[in-house]
Amino acid sequence: MTxxxxxxxxxxxxxxxxxxxxxxxxxxxxxxxxxxVKPGVRLEVPFGxxxxxxxxxxxxxQSELDTGKLKRVIRILDHKPLLSAKxxxxxxxxxSYYHHPVxxxxxxxxxxxxxxxxxIVVQSEKRYALTDLGKATDSGQLxxxxxxxxxxxxxxxxxxxxxxxxxxxxxxxxPAVKQLIARQLLQxxxxxxxANNPEALLRNNVLQxxxxxxxxxxxxxxxxxxxxxxxxxxxxxxxxxxxxxxxIRSVLERGQQVLVLVPEITLTPQLExxxxxxxxxxxxxxxxxxxxxxxxxxxxxxxxxxxxxxxxTRSALFTPLKNPGLIILDEEHDASFKQQEGFRFSxxxxxVVRGKLLHxxxxxxxxxxxxxxxxxxxxxxxxxxxxxxRAGNAIEPVLQLMDIRNKRMQEGLSEALIEEMHxxxxxxxxxxxxxxRRGFAPTLICHGCGWVARCHRCDANLVIHFDEERxxxxxxxxxxxxxxxxxxxxxxxxxxxGLGTERVEKVLAELFEDRVTxxxxxxSTQRKGSLENYLQQINQGKVDIILGTQMxxxxxxxxxxxxxxxxxxxxxxxxxxxxxxxxxAQMIMQVSGRAGRxxxxxxxxxxxxxxxxxxxxxxxxxxxxxxxxxALAERKEALLPPFSHQALLRVQAADIxxxxxxxxxxxxxxxxxxxxxxxxxxxxxxxxxxRAGLYRYQLLFQNTRRQELHVFLDALMPAIVKLxxxxxxxxLDVDPVDLY
Ligand code: ADP
Ligand code: ZN
Ligand code: ZN
Numbered sequence: 001m002t003x004x005x006x007x008x009x010x011x012x013x014x015x016x017x018x019x020x021x022x023x024x025x026x027x028x029x030x031x032x033x034x035x036x037v038k039p040g041v042r043l044e045v046p047f048g049x050x051x052x053x054x055x056x057x058x059x060x061x062q063s064e065l066d067t068g069k070l071k072r073v074i075r076i077l078d079h080k081p082l083l084s085a086k087x088x089x090x091x092x093x094x095x096s097y098y099h100h101p102v103x104x105x106x107x108x109x110x111x112x113x114x115x116x117x118x119x120i121v122v123q124s125e126k127r128y129a130l131t132d133l134g135k136a137t138d139s140g141q142l143x144x145x146x147x148x149x150x151x152x153x154x155x156x157x158x159x160x161x162x163x164x165x166x167x168x169x170x171x172x173x174x175p176a177v178k179q180l181i182a183r184q185l186l187q188x189x190x191x192x193x194x195a196n197n198p199e200a201l202l203r204n205n206v207l208q209x210x211x212x213x214x215x216x217x218x219x220x221x222x223x224x225x226x227x228x229x230x231x232x233x234x235x236x237x238x239x240x241x242x243x244x245x246x247x248i249r250s251v252l253e254r255g256q257q258v259l260v261l262v263p264e265i266t267l268t269p270q271l272e273x274x275x276x277x278x279x280x281x282x283x284x285x286x287x288x289x290x291x292x293x294x295x296x297x298x299x300x301x302x303x304x305x306x307x308x309x310x311x312x313t314r315s316a317l318f319t320p321l322k323n324p325g326l327i328i329l330d331e332e333h334d335a336s337f338k339q340q341e342g343f344r345f346s347x348x349x350x351x352v353v354r355g356k357l358l359h360x361x362x363x364x365x366x367x368x369x370x371x372x373x374x375x376x377x378x379x380x381x382x383x384x385x386x387x388x389x390r391a392g393n394a395i396e397p398v399l400q401l402m403d404i405r406n407k408r409m410q411e412g413l414s415e416a417l418i419e420e421m422h423x424x425x426x427x428x429x430x431x432x433x434x435x436x437r438r439g440f441a442p443t444l445i446c447h448g449c450g451w452v453a454r455c456h457r458c459d460a461n462l463v464i465h466f467d468e469e470r471x472x473x474x475x476x477x478x479x480x481x482x483x484x485x486x487x488x489x490x491x492x493x494x495x496x497x498g499l500g501t502e503r504v505e506k507v508l509a510e511l512f513e514d515r516v517t518x519x520x521x522x523x524s525t526q527r528k529g530s531l532e533n534y535l536q537q538i539n540q541g542k543v544d545i546i547l548g549t550q551m552x553x554x555x556x557x558x559x560x561x562x563x564x565x566x567x568x569x570x571x572x573x574x575x576x577x578x579x580x581x582x583x584x585a586q587m588i589m590q591v592s593g594r595a596g597r598x599x600x601x602x603x604x605x606x607x608x609x610x611x612x613x614x615x616x617x618x619x620x621x622x623x624x625x626x627x628x629x630x631a632l633a634e635r636k637e638a639l640l641p642p643f644s645h646q647a648l649l650r651v652q653a654a655d656i657x658x659x660x661x662x663x664x665x666x667x668x669x670x671x672x673x674x675x676x677x678x679x680x681x682x683x684x685x686x687x688x689x690x691r692a693g694l695y696r697y698q699l700l701f702q703n704t705r706r707q708e709l710h711v712f713l714d715a716l717m718p719a720i721v722k723l724x725x726x727x728x729x730x731x732l733d734v735d736p737v738d739l740y
Contacts (some may be wrong), residue, residue, distance in 0.1 A: 010034075011063045012044055012073055013052040015103035017115070017579060021718060023055065024085035025063040027392070034059070040081025040088045041634045044074040044117055053077070053117040055106045057092075077117055082303065083109060083320050086357045091318070094350055097710070098734045099647075099717050100343045108343055110298035117194035127189040128177060129160040147176040150536070152185060157273045162190055164294040164530040165285065169269070169527040201252050203280050207242055216243050216385035218360055221250045224325065227356045230334070231373050232365040234387030236593025237394050240365045241271070243387070244328055245278050247363065252281060252308055255303035256325025259302075260311045263334035264554060265289050266531055268311055271330070275309060286312035286319060289528075314339060315348040316471060317354070324358045327351050331554065332364035333586055338737045347685060348373075353546045367593055368586040368624050371632055373702035375642040378632075397564070397595040397602035399588075399620045403611040411507035412499040412567045414607060417436055418511060424545055425515060429600065432558065433504065434591045438521040439474075440466035440503045444483075448492015453483075457693040464496050465523070466503075474691035486635060499568065504547055514546060520548035536635040553590040562602045564595040571607040573613060576687060577739045578640050581615055586625045588619055641735070645706045648736040649720075650686065652694040653728045659683075662728045666699060666720055673715045676708035687740050694729075700739075 010028040025043050028037075041056050051074060063070060065342045066388035082104075091109055107115050114120065134155065142149035151173060155161065159696040166173040180186040209217065220230055234240045248258050248355040260275075262268060265287045275283055284298035284307040298319070301307040305322030310321070314337055327347055329337070337347040348364065355362035364382070376382040390396055404414045406421060412435070413421075421431050444453040453462040455473035462471040463479065469482040486492045496503070501521050506515045516657070518534050531551075537543050538558055546552065546561065572584035588606065596602020608616060618627045636643045650667065651659040670680045679702045686696035703709035717732065 007132070007160070009067060010631055011060040011070070012056055013060055014045055014073075015057050015106050016045070016047060016052050016054040017101075017103040017107040018047075018052070019104065021721060023057055025060075025065055025070055027067065027070045028059070029076070032076075036078060036079055038081050039077075040083050040085070042077040044077060046071045046074060053101060053107075053115065057102070066231045071527075077119065082114065082120070087318070087320055087354075090350070090354050090357055093353060094343075096343055096714075098343065098345055099732050100345075105343055107167070108315070109320075111299045111331070112292040113296050114299075127162045128155070128166075128181075128186050129189040130155050131184055131187050133192050134180070134187075137185055137271055138154070145176075145179070147172075148183075149180055151176040151180060153536070155186065156208065156279065160276060162231040164290060165272075167291075167294075168285070168289055168528075169532060181206065187449040201249065201279055201281060203276075203278055206278075207239075208247070208248060209246065210239070210389075210391060212387045212389070213239050213246075213391070215244050216387065217246045217250075219383065219385055220326075220363055223361045224254060224256075225359065227359050227361065229352055229355065229362045229364065229382040230375070230385050231369055231377055231382045232385045232387070233369050234365070234367060235390060235396060236367045236590070237390040238367070238387035239391030240330075240387060241274060242391065243385075244330070244363070244365070245274065247326065248279070248309065248328075249697060250274075251325035252279065253603050254325060255283070255306070256323045257302065257305070257321045258309050258326045258328065259316070259319065259321060259324070260296065260303075260309065260328045261317060261351065262311070262313060262330050263336040265313055266551060266554070267554075269532060270557065272311055278307065279309065280307060281308040283309045283311060286310060286316035287657050288313065288315070293656055298380065317347045317351055321358075324360050326360055326363065327355050328363045328365065330365050332365045333368050333369065333370040334554070335583070335737045338735075340738065341731075344585075344731070344733045344736075346737075349735070362554060363716075364592050368589045369628070370378065371582055371628060372642045374628050375632060379474055382631065394599065395596060397592055397603045397604050399592060399604045399606070401611050401616060401620060402605050402607050403609075404607045405611075406610050410511065411503055412607075413507065413511070417565055417605060417607065420563060420565075420603075420605065421512070425512070428564075429562040430538070430541075430543065430558060430560045431545045431563045432552065432561045432591075432594055433508075433545065433565050433567060434549075434552055435499065435501050435504060435547070436549050436571070436587075437498075437500045437568075438502070438523055438549055439463035439500035440471065441498045441500050443473065443497040444471065445495055445497045446486040446488060446492040447495045448486060449487050449489040451488035451492075453480075457690070459688050459690040466496075466506075473611070475688070499662055501547055501549060504567065508545055508547065515544040516542060517545040517547060518543045520546065520551050522549070522551070525551070527738070550587065552594065553587055556594065558594055560600075562596050562600050563605070564591055564602065565605045565607065568611055569608050569616065572609060573615065578635070578638075579737060581631055582628075585615060585619055585624060585631075588616075589624050639702075639704060644702050644704045645709050646734075646736060647701045647709065648733045648739065649699045649701070649730060650696065650733065651683075651698065651728050651730045652691070652696045654694055655727060656695045658725065658727050659695055662723065662725045662730070663699050665696055665725075666716075667720050669723075670699075670712075670716060674712055676703065676705070676712060678709055678712045698739075 012026045012028050013023040016024050039057050043054050045054050091106050095105040124737045139149050139152045252259050284301050286295050286298045302310050303320040332348050339345050352362050377384045407414045420488050443461045444464050453471055455462055458475045460475050463474055465472050471480040490635050505519045592604040595604050681700040683697050683699045
């Protein structure tokens with residue numbers, strides 16, 4: 001047992017979740033047994049006038065500070081670190097790569113309760129499963145008990161669900177579950193810790209894979225146990241998920257765990273259902289719709305090896321894994337993998353580093369891979385696995401442009417489109433309309449004097465929400481009563497300008513009176529469980545027309561949709577951010593992927609006033625790949641990422657002059673510290689110059705050599721911290737995906 005040499009006090013270097021770049025020194029407790037104190041354990045320490053939870057990073061003999069003035073650690077919370085040494089290394093790397101304070105980075109790896117210093121308690125949850133009778137029962141028999149019917153249907157596609165999972169699905173599940181147990185259709189699942197024995201893993205038979213799927217599966221399975229990054233490129237419906245499932249099976253057979261990340265919470269239930277149908281292992285979930293307790297349970301069950309699969313969003317990336325075997329990132333191109341506030345990490349890029357540290361493969365999947373990943377394939381850093389065709393007998397949809405110049409339009413719908421819709425509906429097939437703008441209309445303007453309803457706090461117009469009689473700012477959330485008289489001239493008529501989903505919904509109700517329309521956007525799906533309900537209605541064929549925002553673009557399977565229309569594709573064509581073209585092309589392909597998934601061919605119509613636009617023509621006549629190729633060539637020409645590397649310093653303040661003054665000091669510092677060839681571009685005002693009452697400016701750093709950029713930032717950041725500008729807030733975004 002190691003004891004402290006008497007008379008000498010050891011120093012603990014502690015990371016504390018505060019916006020400060022350095023570690024804090026504390027005196028170790030007296031009589032401490034060092035055998036039990038490893039880097040990574042949580043500590044309670046005095047901080048300022050209060051206390052904080054920090055993370056021990058180093059034990060040192062000396063401090064650069066006067067040891068007489070150091071405070072003593074209050075207590076050590078963990079017998080051994082909850083994170084592995086490799087995961088701790090990952091976090092330290094991420095802190096230095098993203099130039100974000102290390103204490104804040106480490107604390108993001110923990111669930112809220114552990115972050116606050118609570119001790120670990122593993123609660124086990126009750127889980128429910130169908131009985132044999134439940135499996136055989138037709139849910140139609142429960143017509144008169146709709147609640148029970150929908151619970152039974154939920155179980156029939158997921159087999160086994162925990163209390164937490166049920167709560168995420170629907171707040172009020174308990175009475176129905178109780179009644180189903182009384183009817184002997186459901187039972188409490190007793191033994192949920194499944195042995196990892198291969199026969200017990202599978203619930204149902206696997207599909208016979210096609211050649212391309214098989215070679216993708218073989219490639220990844222051959223590299224289990226070592227690091228390699230794979231990019232699985234395959235159009236929607238090409239069977240990527242099936243490939244994941246079969247690879248996961250091999251990982252599970254090795255007794256290892258799989259981390260699966262998806263961009264959005266709305267995608268987890270579908271994937272979860274497929275996993276549960278296939279595997280009889282414990283599956284944990286982690287995303288922001290779960291309560292803190294539920295997330296902590298998932299975290300601990302993965303850490304202790306009780307669950308074999310973790311399905312989650314971006315923040316689940318740091319969950320500790322007892323036996324890591326594989327990381328999968330589905331829809332890897334999606335911008336939601338980049339955190340846009342606080343610790344601005346890219347879950348994709350950090351996942352790759354994590355795979356490298358853990359010596360496990362990383363599988364990135366997408367129908368429309370990011371330009372960065374395709375570039376990494378070109379550079380032979382990633383290995384490309386390609387699924388060129390739709391699996392089974394589904395046929396790829398036909399894309400076509402619909403020129404709407406000078407055409408008569410009814411609230412955004414051309415007559416030709418309306419006719420197409422009638423034709424599709426007459427065949428008892430479904431129509432999907434995509435419009436990436438919620439609300440009734442994006443602008444309220446006075447027909448008499450030109451007055452426009454603007455947000456006082458933002459550089460933006462207020463959006464009309466007709467149903468709720470509101471004007472709402474989509475940037476700061478500020479709301480006003482919808483007005484009916486022009487505040488400027490008191491006479492002119494107030495007119496809604498432009499198109500939002502609410503407005504299209506209204507015209508659909510008139511044009512397609514006897515049809516059922518469902519609107520899916522952030523407003524219509526705010527209530528818990530409402531999205532799931534809508535999706536269920538759609539899949540049961542109770543809906544004819546599905547109208548929605550980007551929520552629709554991702555992952556959902558609508559087998560009976562054969563006509564997809566993008567109502568306003570032009571709005572994406574003119575942006576000043578160089579990422580915009582890539583995002584638009586991905587969005588078009590993703591939305592198109594919703595059409596004709598089963599045995600019926602699909603058609604995709606894009607309404608445009610730019611029928612000659614090269615981006616649209618390339619996508620239609622060639623492919624996403626051709627688009628990507630020419631977009632990469634343009635980026636190379638302009639030395640934009642991935643041919644250079646960027647970091648964006650954003651600054652905001654309540655006063656209009658302060659951000660610019662601050663950025664001028666930063667520019668001066670940058671010139672002084674710039675030893676390499678980092679370009680300093682700006683300062684300029686942000687594309688949205690004011691937001692939530694704050695004025696925004698930015699400065700962009702760019703270098704073709706990543707290493708050189710980071711050496712520069714390493715020198716610059718501590719110097720910026722020392723600039724005394726009390727009234728500005730600033731943040732650094734390394735590899736920004738959005739220049740706004
Ligand atoms: P993706 O994830 O690329 O969109 P999925 O894995 O969801 O594709 O597959 C699309 C559909 O095709 C699913 O219904 C799936 O069950 C089916 N499918 C996948 N692979 C095969 C196969 N080899 N044979 C027959 N059907 C398949
Ligand atoms: Zn007016
Ligand atoms: Zn606002």
